[in-house]
Amino acid sequence: MRIAIIITLSLLLLGCDQTWNNPYPQDPPDSNTLYSAFSLRPKHLDPAKSYSEEEYIFIAQIYEPPLQYNYLKRPYELEPLTASKMPEVVYDPIADTTTYTISIKPGIYYQPHPALALHDYGTSLYHNLAADQIDSFRVLDDFKKHGSRELVAADYVYQIKRLADPKINSPIYGVMKDYILGFADFRAEIQKLYDRNPQLIGADLRHFDILGVKTIDKYTYTITIRGTYPQFKYWLAMLFFAPVPWEADKFYYQQGLADHNISLDWYPIGTGPFLLSENNPDRRMVLSRNINFRDEYFPGKPELKLPLLDRVVFSLERESIPAWDKFLQGYFDASGISEDNFNYAMASGGGLQLSQPLRERGVKLRVYERLSMVYWAFNMLDPVVGGYSEKSSKLRHAINLAFDVDEFITIFYNGRGIPAGGPIPIGLLGGKAATEKTYNPELAKKLLAEAGYPGGRDLNTGEQLQIFYEAAVSGNPSQQAELTWLRKQMEKIGIDLIIRATDYNRFREKIQTGNAQIFMWGWNADYPDPENFLFLLYGPNSQALYSGENTANYNNTEYNALYEKFIAIDDDAEKLQLINAMFKVLNKDMPWIWGFFPQQYSLYNPWYGFVARGSVINNFVKYISIDPKQRAKLRKEWNSPTIWPVFLLLIAVIVIIFPAIYGFVRSEKASARRKR
Amino acid sequence: MWQYIFRRVLYAIPVLIGVNIITFALFFMLNSPDNIAHMQLGSKHVTKAEIDNWKKTHGYDLPLFFNSEQHSFTQTIFWQKSIRLFVFDFGVSDGGRDIGEAISDRYLPSLSIAVPALIVGLFVNIVTAMVMAFFRGGYIDHWGVILCVISMSISTLFYIIAGQYFVARVLKWVPVSGYVDGFYSLKFIALPVLVSVVAGIGAGTRWYRALFLEEISKDYVRTARSKGLSEPQVLFGHVLPNALVPILTGVVVIIPLLFMGSLLLESFFAIPGLGSFTIDAIQNQDFSIVRAMVFLGTILYIVGLILTDISYVIVDPRVRFN
Numbered sequence: 001m002r003i004a005i006i007i008t009l010s011l012l013l014l015g016c017d018q019t020w021n022n023p024y025p026q027d028p029p030d031s032n033t034l035y036s037a038f039s040l041r042p043k044h045l046d047p048a049k050s051y052s053e054e055e056y057i058f059i060a061q062i063y064e065p066p067l068q069y070n071y072l073k074r075p076y077e078l079e080p081l082t083a084s085k086m087p088e089v090v091y092d093p094i095a096d097t098t099t100y101t102i103s104i105k106p107g108i109y110y111q112p113h114p115a116l117a118l119h120d121y122g123t124s125l126y127h128n129l130a131a132d133q134i135d136s137f138r139v140l141d142d143f144k145k146h147g148s149r150e151l152v153a154a155d156y157v158y159q160i161k162r163l164a165d166p167k168i169n170s171p172i173y174g175v176m177k178d179y180i181l182g183f184a185d186f187r188a189e190i191q192k193l194y195d196r197n198p199q200l201i202g203a204d205l206r207h208f209d210i211l212g213v214k215t216i217d218k219y220t221y222t223i224t225i226r227g228t229y230p231q232f233k234y235w236l237a238m239l240f241f242a243p244v245p246w247e248a249d250k251f252y253y254q255q256g257l258a259d260h261n262i263s264l265d266w267y268p269i270g271t272g273p274f275l276l277s278e279n280n281p282d283r284r285m286v287l288s289r290n291i292n293f294r295d296e297y298f299p300g301k302p303e304l305k306l307p308l309l310d311r312v313v314f315s316l317e318r319e320s321i322p323a324w325d326k327f328l329q330g331y332f333d334a335s336g337i338s339e340d341n342f343n344y345a346m347a348s349g350g351g352l353q354l355s356q357p358l359r360e361r362g363v364k365l366r367v368y369e370r371l372s373m374v375y376w377a378f379n380m381l382d383p384v385v386g387g388y389s390e391k392s393s394k395l396r397h398a399i400n401l402a403f404d405v406d407e408f409i410t411i412f413y414n415g416r417g418i419p420a421g422g423p424i425p426i427g428l429l430g431g432k433a434a435t436e437k438t439y440n441p442e443l444a445k446k447l448l449a450e451a452g453y454p455g456g457r458d459l460n461t462g463e464q465l466q467i468f469y470e471a472a473v474s475g476n477p478s479q480q481a482e483l484t485w486l487r488k489q490m491e492k493i494g495i496d497l498i499i500r501a502t503d504y505n506r507f508r509e510k511i512q513t514g515n516a517q518i519f520m521w522g523w524n525a526d527y528p529d530p531e532n533f534l535f536l537l538y539g540p541n542s543q544a545l546y547s548g549e550n551t552a553n554y555n556n557t558e559y560n561a562l563y564e565k566f567i568a569i570d571d572d573a574e575k576l577q578l579i580n581a582m583f584k585v586l587n588k589d590m591p592w593i594w595g596f597f598p599q600q601y602s603l604y605n606p607w608y609g610f611v612a613r614g615s616v617i618n619n620f621v622k623y624i625s626i627d628p629k630q631r632a633k634l635r636k637e638w639n640s641p642t643i644w645p646v647f648l649l650l651i652a653v654i655v656i657i658f659p660a661i662y663g664f665v666r667s668e669k670a671s672a673r674r675k676r
Numbered sequence: 677m678w679q680y681i682f683r684r685v686l687y688a689i690p691v692l693i694g695v696n697i698i699t700f701a702l703f704f705m706l707n708s709p710d711n712i713a714h715m716q717l718g719s720k721h722v723t724k725a726e727i728d729n730w731k732k733t734h735g736y737d738l739p740l741f742f743n744s745e746q747h748s749f750t751q752t753i754f755w756q757k758s759i760r761l762f763v764f765d766f767g768v769s770d771g772g773r774d775i776g777e778a779i780s781d782r783y784l785p786s787l788s789i790a791v792p793a794l795i796v797g798l799f800v801n802i803v804t805a806m807v808m809a810f811f812r813g814g815y816i817d818h819w820g821v822i823l824c825v826i827s828m829s830i831s832t833l834f835y836i837i838a839g840q841y842f843v844a845r846v847l848k849w850v851p852v853s854g855y856v857d858g859f860y861s862l863k864f865i866a867l868p869v870l871v872s873v874v875a876g877i878g879a880g881t882r883w884y885r886a887l888f889l890e891e892i893s894k895d896y897v898r899t900a901r902s903k904g905l906s907e908p909q910v911l912f913g914h915v916l917p918n919a920l921v922p923i924l925t926g927v928v929v930i931i932p933l934l935f936m937g938s939l940l941l942e943s944f945f946a947i948p949g950l951g952s953f954t955i956d957a958i959q960n961q962d963f964s965i966v967r968a969m970v971f972l973g974t975i976l977y978i979v980g981l982i983l984t985d986i987s988y989v990i991v992d993p994r995v996r997f998n
Contacts, residue, residue, distance in 0.1 A: 023851035025860040043771045051718045174723035282948035322853040325845045505711040641848045
């Protein structure tokens with residue numbers, strides 16, 4: 001009886017919130033909190049290491065580089081973030097260097113953090129902890145005192161030094177060493193220090209200087225790069241160039257803290273609108289408003305002070321099905337549309353119309369073009385599909401014409417893509433979609449014959465042309481269908497496409513070593529400039545020869561010369577001319593089958609405010625608003641539990657148990673009769 | 677008994693070494709240190725020099741099993757990464773996080789699902805099997821076996837998705853997924869436990885039914901009946917205690933492994949347990965976590981086997997340690 005009472009009370013208590021299925025039982029229902037999901041644990045939260053979308057969603061709200069993209073303007077436009085104005089750029093023709101002078105706004109303060117906590121007499125509180133003290137700190141919240149200080153130019157300089165620190169291992173060191181003066185020498189110097197002191201956790205980088213990076217005054221610093229590189233300004237909007245105070249390293253490098261995962265890679269320290277108040281990537285990550293955040297307003301709306309939210313809760317949701325269910329229940333404010341849910345979400349018959357159930361709920365659909373590209377590359381080093389002869393070019397053109405990219409997008413991407421007309425996505429200078437359908441198997445057969453393979457057979461040997469298609473497979477059934485589709489496309493013109501499916505590691509190794517013929521590849525832009533796509537075909541970036549990003553290993557001297565000219569200029573009209581000239585060269589050689597530009601379909605529940613997403617705008621969370629009252633009301637409406645099945649279940653149990661009880665009683669009686 | 681346990685612990689050492697070697701060889705057959713570095717550094721702009729630097733910083737620049745330059749087994753990845761495991765120092769993951777801390781954070785969520793699922797499942801399976809054994813040969817038994825076979829043939833994934841759809845989405849009784857600590861955790865673990873129990877009914881009931889039927893055919897049962905005991909008295913007073921011997925020993929062996937969690941359940945219900953930790957590590961090619969989890973799993977399995985042997989001696993007086 002007592003147990004029954006306890007169970008009943010527990011159930012009543014659990015049901016005390018408005019809905020039984022509420023996954024946030026401890027949160028007030030009308031809090032100004034955004035609820036979102038993440039599917040992959042972030043690996044790094046250190047701005048010098050982090051280089052993926054899954055990590056940027058968190059740290060881009062915390063760290064602030066000097067520049068950002070305007071939230072509303074398209075094409076994307078850079079504007080100052082912590083900088084007081086756009087950088088001054090001066091080219092020195094004698095030294096062949098370009099200097100960027102960046103001034104930051106005064107009065108910007110870091111979030112409260114123990115690394116910045118001070119004693120009453122001014123020295124750092126937690127920088128010289130004893131071993132037994134360190135043992136008592138298990139998480140950052142165990143440090144009771146927090147401090148802050150003003151952001152200064154030296155913090156930006158310090159972070160650039162961190163990019164070259166061999167122990168930090170920043171992924172962009174390889175790119176930056178070719179540009180920033182003295183970057184490689186700086187690393188060599190730090191490496192020597194580590195070699196002399198193998199036990200050193202991290203170097204105090206304040207005592208070393210990079211030739212090309214200087215602090216001019218409290219609010220000004222300069223970066224000097226070799227030659228001209230107009231795209232460098234975009235790097236200044238990336239988190240690699242966000243400030244890190246030296247106190248953070250001094251604090252985190254104390255022996256023993258890393259054993260409790262207390263490191264900069266786990267607990268960020270920034271000046272942005274949010275701070276990471278809960279860091280549990282196994283459950284949830286919570287961003288809360290940074291009380292030290294300066295006055296910043298929504299573009300064009302001085303009445304809207306940023307950030308518009310108080311809190312953002314990201315819950316770990318590995319699988320798409322439960323994430324979708326939670327979106328429909330109103331427990332996630334926004335959602336993508338996975339392949340499994342596409343038919344439920346969108347109205348049949350194509351077009352951009354939501355299904356009836358979603359429209360009735362007031363769900364909003366936004367479609368935006370990602371700055372990315374999916375393409376099929378020919379390995380230009382391959383003796384069959386590669387090379388620059390007329391014959392090999394015709395073979396590649398024939399294969400290109402046999403690929404029905406439209407059909408591919410419709411079948412395998414639910415139509416969420418735009419066929420590409422070149423390597424630059426639409427929305428960027430020179431970016432263009434395919435103006436007409438390129439699919440033409442008859443013309444493909446003709447070109448194949450001219451390439452020496454009439455009917456897909458080698459003119460000399462009579463053997464059928466076999467081409468190997470490299471694929472990284474994950475066991476997903478739709479991937480098998482995709483490969484079968486590709487084979488059938490080639491069969492139409494008589495080519496035997498042999499699929500070489502391997503795991504991703506083997507696949508990547510084959511591409512890196514140039515042991516492939518055709519394969520599918522993709523690229524997400526780092527910044528909104530055509531250069532970030534055109535460089536994928538620049539000869540000295542060949543992946544097999546120079547570990548670059550040119551996976552097709554394309555190397556055409558004419559294209560290379562045009563590209564070199566292109567990257568040195570900053571005039572759009574001139575650039576467009578060069579892009580068109582490069583397209584001509586590419587269309588003749590056809591190193592890629594122009595694939596498509598993927599589109600992102602995002603759904604927003606009715607209480608979600610204005611959205612202007614863009615694929616390079618990572619710090620967008622500060623502009624998001626929601627209507628918490630409407631959300632609380634709709635959640636309650638949508639989630640009242642259905643009780644009647646309980647009674648149905650009870651009846652079902654009785655129906656099942658009754659024959660058993662009846663049989664038992666009957667057998668007992670039968671036994672008694674026999675006994676008599 | 678202590679002598680026996682000591683002997684079994686000594687036997688465990690070569691087993692652990694063997695498992696370590698096999699794990700290491702299998703892992704590095706599929707993943708080179710370069711691949712591990714790529715996973716950590718990402719795939720954009722990463723040069724060979726950066727890969728080499730990462731390997732050097734994380735100790736993956738050494739030879740795999742034998743260092744021919746230094747004629748040494750100790751200056752190898754295998755030795756450097758494995759030897760500390762034997763003093764339960766799991767080290768740090770390839771991403772730089774402390775593995776021991778992660779394990780201590782994650783074992784409780786795993787247990788919060790696994791323990792109730794085991795207890796409730798055991799109870800349900802035994803009761804169902806007893807009912808079927810009671811009505812052996814009748815239509816309840818007949819249909820019970822058919823339902824068990826059908827239930828066994830359905831994938832656990834189906835139970836998970838169907839459970840989430842009906843219980844959480846249609847009926848809205850519990851959250852679809854998630855986990856919180858404390859009292860509210862009850863409503864998060866209810867559905868995974870239910871799914872786990874339902875998914876296990878078929879196999880469990882069939883096995884226990886077979887054990888009960890085997891016991892029922894024994895002479896002591898006939899003797900009990902000839903004494904005039906009723907069928908329930910025979911079943912619960914005689915058959916059940918004797919059939920519990922194989923049931924309990926079967927359960928004891930899996931108790932330590934409950935710590936390891938369930939890979940599928942934890943993934944779909946977003947339970948931050950050790951099962952999802954292992955899955956993440958495999959996906960991220962984090963060798964340090966994979967070897968730590970395999971090592972831990974092996975130890976727990978060995979502990980389970982030792983406990984099984986001990987439980988045999990406790991429940992069956994005919995069995996001796998020697």
